[in-house]
Amino acid sequence: MTTVTAPAAGRTSAPARTGSGALAGTGILVRFGLRRDRVRIPVWVVALTLGTMSSVTEFKTLYSTAAERATAVSSMDSPAALAMTGPRHYLDDYNIGSMMGHQLLGFMGVLVGLMSVLIITRHTRNEEETGRAELVRSTVVGHHAQLASALILAAVANLALAALLTLSILSAGIDGITTGGALLYGLTNAAIGLVFAGVAAITTQITAHTRGASGMALAAIGVAYVLRASGDVGNDALSWLSPIGWAQRTYVFVDNRWWPLLLCLALAALTAATGFVLSTRRDVGAGLRSARLGRRTASDALTRPFGFALRLHRATLLGFGAGLFVMGGMYGSILGEAADMLKDIDPVQEALAKIGGASVAESFASMVMVVIAVVAAVYVVMAALRPRAEESAGRAEPLLATGLSRDHWVGSHVAVALAGGTALLLVAGLGFGVSGAASVGDGGLVLELIGAALAYAPALWVTVGVAVALFGWYPRAGAAAWIVPVYAFLVGYLGSILQFPDWMNNLSPFGHVPQLPAAEMSWTPLLVLTAVAAGLIWLGLAGFRRRDLETK
Numbered sequence: 075m076t077t078v079t080a081p082a083a084g085r086t087s088a089p090a091r092t093g094s095g096a097l098a099g100t101g102i103l104v105r106f107g108l109r110r111d112r113v114r115i116p117v118w119v120v121a122l123t124l125g126t127m128s129s130v131t132e133f134k135t136l137y138s139t140a141a142e143r144a145t146a147v148s149s150m151d152s153p154a155a156l157a158m159t160g161p162r163h164y165l166d167d168y169n170i171g172s173m174m175g176h177q178l179l180g181f182m183g184v185l186v187g188l189m190s191v192l193i194i195t196r197h198t199r200n201e202e203e204t205g206r207a208e209l210v211r212s213t214v215v216g217h218h219a220q221l222a223s224a225l226i227l228a229a230v231a232n233l234a235l236a237a238l239l240t241l242s243i244l245s246a247g248i249d250g251i252t253t254g255g256a257l258l259y260g261l262t263n264a265a266i267g268l269v270f271a272g273v274a275a276i277t278t279q280i281t282a283h284t285r286g287a288s289g290m291a292l293a294a295i296g297v298a299y300v301l302r303a304s305g306d307v308g309n310d311a312l313s314w315l316s317p318i319g320w321a322q323r324t325y326v327f328v329d330n331r332w333w334p335l336l337l338c339l340a341l342a343a344l345t346a347a348t349g350f351v352l353s354t355r356r357d358v359g360a361g362l363r364s365a366r367l368g369r370r371t372a373s374d375a376l377t378r379p380f381g382f383a384l385r386l387h388r389a390t391l392l393g394f395g396a397g398l399f400v401m402g403g404m405y406g407s408i409l410g411e412a413a414d415m416l417k418d419i420d421p422v423q424e425a426l427a428k429i430g431g432a433s434v435a436e437s438f439a440s441m442v443m444v445v446i447a448v449v450a451a452v453y454v455v456m457a458a459l460r461p462r463a464e465e466s467a468g469r470a471e472p473l474l475a476t477g478l479s480r481d482h483w484v485g486s487h488v489a490v491a492l493a494g495g496t497a498l499l500l501v502a503g504l505g506f507g508v509s510g511a512a513s514v515g516d517g518g519l520v521l522e523l524i525g526a527a528l529a530y531a532p533a534l535w536v537t538v539g540v541a542v543a544l545f546g547w548y549p550r551a552g553a554a555a556w557i558v559p560v561y562a563f564l565v566g567y568l569g570s571i572l573q574f575p576d577w578m579n580n581l582s583p584f585g586h587v588p589q590l591p592a593a594e595m596s597w598t599p600l601l602v603l604t605a606v607a608a609g610l611i612w613l614g615l616a617g618f619r620r621r622d623l624e625t626k
Contacts, residue, residue, distance in 0.1 A: 406509025539610025
């Protein structure tokens with residue numbers, strides 16, 4: 075006999091779910107994302123703005139007169155210089171504003187694209203990889219809410235950057251800078267960021283891994299930059315295949331074209347929509363690309379800590395290696411023209427004279443080497459902080475539950491950072507040397523520039539030591555290690571031109587490296603830096619042995 079009972083008094087049936095559409099919960103996820111990135115996004119926006127304004131200050135110092143700007147036009151009107159900057163049309167009216175569009179938009183496009191890619195992968199693929207997305211989707215959250223919220227976060231970051239850039243440029247008090255031009259410059263940067271946010275929305279659907287998704291999106295940024303550079307040197311049609319090329323063809327502060335932004339917005343909308351469509355064709359946590367079947371047994375290298383750590387760092391190391399080789403080659407290609415490019419720029423001439431050297435090419439190579447070393451330092455900070463990411467994700471705990479000691483585990487990542495950073499300097503020096511030797515016509519320059527690059531290895535090792543020490547004792551403060559490469563660039567490169575006091579450069583490990591090939595070799599500072607690096611690494615390992623492991 076079946077009996078139907080009435081619900082108890084005072085109780086009601088569970089209410090039906092509301093907002094069950096594909097975008098349900100997007101607003102909540104946006105607020106949560108803003109809470110999580112309350113530091114990351116402002117740091118990105120402020121750093122990019124400060125970088126732009128420091129370059130503007132440099133332009134005002136270097137090109138304060140019409141004669142100096144005319145000299146800049148003649149020095150920039152070469153294939154190598156145009157490949158590094160932008161299209162020739164900017165040179166028709168080369169004022170401080172057009173210099174910003176010509177020399178900064180291409181590099182800013184890469185950095186803004188990087189910011190957008192990292193925001194998208196952090197709030198989509200990384201959430202799935204750590205298992206948090208599945209928990210969130212088990213609540214009243216629509217299928218597309220996570221990707222939509224990530225895209226909104228990227229849009230907020232880019233629009234905030236556009237607003238801050240516009241206000242900062244207008245407040246600089248530069249003659250000829252109009253409100254419309256400043257607004258166009260800011261929105262152009264934002265438009266590039268939105269395009270690569272859409273690209274990342276696609277790559278996060280293809281692979282099941284955060285690093286893979288980021289790597290594919292960063293490769294797209296690299297291709298866009300190369301297409302832009304190739305088009306500006308020769309075939310202009312190639313530049314129209316690149317969103318960075320579209321952005322530069324706004325000709326901000328020259329013609330102030332707005333319509334190329336429509337191309338960027340259309341591509342951003344198309345790529346974002348494609349990402350939404352592709353997300354419906356896979357399971358949560360999976361990618362559209364099937365994982366490649368591995369071997370039945372691991373190789374001998376993967377059974378050892380160093381081999382396993384190298385496998386984890388391999389993709390990032392290869393990407394930085396390719397980028398630094400190209401970067402070195404681009405700088406080397408203008409080495410033979412350095413004397414003519416810089417002969418009438420007094421602040422640069424003073425900085426080069428302070429460096430010394432038998433020729434302007436040697437002095438210029440010494441100055442550029444600081445930039446190459448700083449880019450390599452970006453990699454070593456990422457590599458040295460990888461144990462922190464493994465610990466936070468809960469992957470370190472099962473490894474350390476085996477016979478693997480803490481020292482061997484952290485030491486394997488440190489060894490990859492030390493060796494990888496040195497290898498990057500070698501690759502960058504090789505690209506710089508080969509291209510520079512061809513430009514100058516001196517084959518002996520290859521070994522000189524390789525040696526000049528490798529001289530910065532102890533400074534990189536100190537950078538690793540700082541990151542390891544922070545990770546060992548204060549893991550939540552590990553991000554402070556980024557101060558080392560940022561400060562090194564500000565005082566080592568910009569400071570030499572803007573004539574910062576010497577004591578500021580002495581606070582950076584990079585400031586104690588002999589500036590080869592212009593200066594003479596001195597082993598004492600390199601040995602001291604090596605000893606400091608060893609001490610910091612030992613200190614970090616000691617701290618890691620004494621603290622508790624973050625568990626999940």
